[in-house]
Amino acid sequence: MDYITAKFAKLGVDNAPGQEGLQKQEELPLQGDPIPGTPVDFSHGDVDAHKPIPGSLETFVEGYVVGGGHQAYTEYRGKGAIRQYLAEKLAQFSGAPVNPDSELILTPGTQGALFLAMGSLIGRGDKVAIIEPDYFANRKLVEFFDGELVPVPIRWTETERYSGLDLQALEEAFQSGVKLFLYSNPNNPTGVIYSPQEVAAIGRLAKKYSVAVIADELYSRQLFDKALPYTHLRALPERPDTLITIIGPSKTESLSGFRLGAAYGSADIITRMEKLQAIVSLRTSGYCQSAYLNWFSEPQGWLEDRVADHKAIRDDLLKVVSKYPGCWARPTEGGSYIFLQLPQLKVTLNQFVKLCRVQASVTVTPGTEFGPQFTSWVRLNFSQDHQAAVEGVDRICQMAQRYRA
Amino acid sequence: MDYITAKFAKLGVDNAPGQEGLQKQEELPLQGDPIPGTPVDFSHGDVDAHKPIPGSLETFVEGYVVGGGHQAYTEYRGKGAIRQYLAEKLAQFSGAPVNPDSELILTPGTQGALFLAMGSLIGRGDKVAIIEPDYFANRKLVEFFDGELVPVPIRWTETERYSGLDLQALEEAFQSGVKLFLYSNPNNPTGVIYSPQEVAAIGRLAKKYSVAVIADELYSRQLFDKALPYTHLRALPERPDTLITIIGPSKTESLSGFRLGAAYGSADIITRMEKLQAIVSLRTSGYCQSAYLNWFSEPQGWLEDRVADHKAIRDDLLKVVSKYPGCWARPTEGGSYIFLQLPQLKVTLNQFVKLCRVQASVTVTPGTEFGPQFTSWVRLNFSQDHQAAVEGVDRICQMAQRYRA
Numbered sequence: 001m002d003y004i005t006a007k008f009a010k011l012g013v014d015n016a017p018g019q020e021g022l023q024k025q026e027e028l029p030l031q032g033d034p035i036p037g038t039p040v041d042f043s044h045g046d047v048d049a050h051k052p053i054p055g056s057l058e059t060f061v062e063g064y065v066v067g068g069g070h071q072a073y074t075e076y077r078g079k080g081a082i083r084q085y086l087a088e089k090l091a092q093f094s095g096a097p098v099n100p101d102s103e104l105i106l107t108p109g110t111q112g113a114l115f116l117a118m119g120s121l122i123g124r125g126d127k128v129a130i131i132e133p134d135y136f137a138n139r140k141l142v143e144f145f146d147g148e149l150v151p152v153p154i155r156w157t158e159t160e161r162y163s164g165l166d167l168q169a170l171e172e173a174f175q176s177g178v179k180l181f182l183y184s185n186p187n188n189p190t191g192v193i194y195s196p197q198e199v200a201a202i203g204r205l206a207k208k209y210s211v212a213v214i215a216d217e218l219y220s221r222q223l224f225d226k227a228l229p230y231t232h233l234r235a236l237p238e239r240p241d242t243l244i245t246i247i248g249p250s251k252t253e254s255l256s257g258f259r260l261g262a263a264y265g266s267a268d269i270i271t272r273m274e275k276l277q278a279i280v281s282l283r284t285s286g287y288c289q290s291a292y293l294n295w296f297s298e299p300q301g302w303l304e305d306r307v308a309d310h311k312a313i314r315d316d317l318l319k320v321v322s323k324y325p326g327c328w329a330r331p332t333e334g335g336s337y338i339f340l341q342l343p344q345l346k347v348t349l350n351q352f353v354k355l356c357r358v359q360a361s362v363t364v365t366p367g368t369e370f371g372p373q374f375t376s377w378v379r380l381n382f383s384q385d386h387q388a389a390v391e392g393v394d395r396i397c398q399m400a401q402r403y404r405a
Numbered sequence: 406m407d408y409i410t411a412k413f414a415k416l417g418v419d420n421a422p423g424q425e426g427l428q429k430q431e432e433l434p435l436q437g438d439p440i441p442g443t444p445v446d447f448s449h450g451d452v453d454a455h456k457p458i459p460g461s462l463e464t465f466v467e468g469y470v471v472g473g474g475h476q477a478y479t480e481y482r483g484k485g486a487i488r489q490y491l492a493e494k495l496a497q498f499s500g501a502p503v504n505p506d507s508e509l510i511l512t513p514g515t516q517g518a519l520f521l522a523m524g525s526l527i528g529r530g531d532k533v534a535i536i537e538p539d540y541f542a543n544r545k546l547v548e549f550f551d552g553e554l555v556p557v558p559i560r561w562t563e564t565e566r567y568s569g570l571d572l573q574a575l576e577e578a579f580q581s582g583v584k585l586f587l588y589s590n591p592n593n594p595t596g597v598i599y600s601p602q603e604v605a606a607i608g609r610l611a612k613k614y615s616v617a618v619i620a621d622e623l624y625s626r627q628l629f630d631k632a633l634p635y636t637h638l639r640a641l642p643e644r645p646d647t648l649i650t651i652i653g654p655s656k657t658e659s660l661s662g663f664r665l666g667a668a669y670g671s672a673d674i675i676t677r678m679e680k681l682q683a684i685v686s687l688r689t690s691g692y693c694q695s696a697y698l699n700w701f702s703e704p705q706g707w708l709e710d711r712v713a714d715h716k717a718i719r720d721d722l723l724k725v726v727s728k729y730p731g732c733w734a735r736p737t738e739g740g741s742y743i744f745l746q747l748p749q750l751k752v753t754l755n756q757f758v759k760l761c762r763v764q765a766s767v768t769v770t771p772g773t774e775f776g777p778q779f780t781s782w783v784r785l786n787f788s789q790d791h792q793a794a795v796e797g798v799d800r801i802c803q804m805a806q807r808y809r810a
Contacts, residue, residue, distance in 0.1 A: 004528035008677045011684075048474040057469050060692075064462050064662070069453040072662030108513055108664075108686040115685045123409035124529075124551075140684050146529075257469070257477030259513075259690040272413045279416075279545050280520045281513040285690050286662040 468695025
């Protein structure tokens, strides 16, 4: 097998959220009858249950009609006036200034930001430290850019607050010559956030060992507990020399259909990202860029309500989970995920995930997408219709009992 | 300089269309007064002068309102119903069947299609044959994916019809172990199309030497001379085993602001492209995907009128060019470009391009973006307001006289 064939053989997509239809049919060890209920796709959020920021469509239409060609053809890094607007909002949000001309790029979704940032920072053979568990595309991107994965664990199951980041493992990784460290905060899939001490340690160590950092803060506007402070690495006194923060309005704000994201930080890396954008897809859809103007300008109380709605769903899901022996999840501190631990099963994780779809009309993402060791975990995006989500989780837990070893 | 720094140092973007604002200020050898006139940006088309397909905005809005979450979250390769629609249209257009499930992917612009196709086909160190001159991103993509460029010339200045493809150079390139061949038809920037014999030779040689081919047919709906047959490689009896054809509605149809493209062909490569899409930007904006439904379903006569309008602009531009000694361009056979040869200048090409912007309010793309040897050429996208374009070209030719060696 040649180099490129081998590379793509490794690069999986069938278990990625929303791609389940691509999976090959296989004989499943079916047991019992189907469990009826409203189908729930926990692989991603339901933007019909939690609608986009009000006015987004209107802003899009205005951009199309009034902006015309100027809206269609923006600079590759995004329209100047929109960068101006967003730089101010992001500076205020993250607690440190952002230069709209040199330190910000608009990207096709936060995925686009992540791809461009990693493509701009990973040289062939470079060691890249990632958290386990963390967002599945992180691993794939390191492999695609011919980097070498250096996993660093969080011990979130052994603590009640914050991530339980293994700081010794982090320092050892950095000592081993890691060039880039990447972490999501709140963490995907566990929903834990990093403590001020943990983030400060990341900053201090990255500075000490000259490690570049990508901070994925996609879910940082959706935090459930005011008593738990959220720390933006970029606002700390001790921070890495090279730091890119990424965020987007696809999740909490439900604008995923527009594909909008943003990356901000070190100007030299933003420049590289734009060069890469120029050969990847030119720019974030010019017309869609208008909808950035709704982000961080939501109607009074809208964001608070959205977060409260999700907290209420989270609480009810956890109540369901706690009723079933062998099922467990740590309460989500931020974001829309719960990472659900299952009892030991007599089927494989992939079989269980398929059985859930076939017999219980629920789609979940296997834990192994987030690290090979998470063979008894599944991830659920609970940004769903409240009642349907509660019933869906109940069915998953019933299935776990049915297929228990 | 480390590997990744060197890579991005090579990857230029400042001369790319629309990016001119990024260029550093430099002392220019100014001569004479400014030439007044309506500013024209010939680096890309003017979608205000040539508006998007009627109904595109309405289709978008309907997709947003009616489609909701199903429109926002499509499979990474694009929404099934839209692939179904488009596969039929593309099969009819190109003269060979397209399986909507396995042989088509919707991409963020044709640039997205090109990036995904090249990323799926170029292994590190692979030789890639490209035409000179041809679309500037081709060269950059080969370099980004660590391939090795093998240029093959077209001798379009020495012939009155078709491209003048150097078939011997092509065969020698293929014999030397080229893995991938990439060409745009109509050619960007010259606007020539390949003859049936030339395309047949590409198919025969690619088959013989097992070379994969990417056929960039972005402008293939905008042909000016019915007497010159256009040949789709994919419809020929002798064609490469691996063939991807790319196209999109950003140019002739002016839908660039939505960022829509398509790649169709070998199913195994389409699968790779989707895997790559999953880590690049997930999918083409779900909401924007609706606008694909207007493409190939334009109102009666709309496409014919658009092509006729552009032919009329082309004819008038060429009349202007022919008045100025040392200025020359071959009549465009397809697409919206003229590749304008300038007389020998006493300033560098990059200086001339800047002088045109500063003194004549016209933006053009330097020929060196299309091959290092094109130091006395500039590319113009003439999809502009008719009168403004005529006057703009006149100013460029005046400038060429002023700065003649």
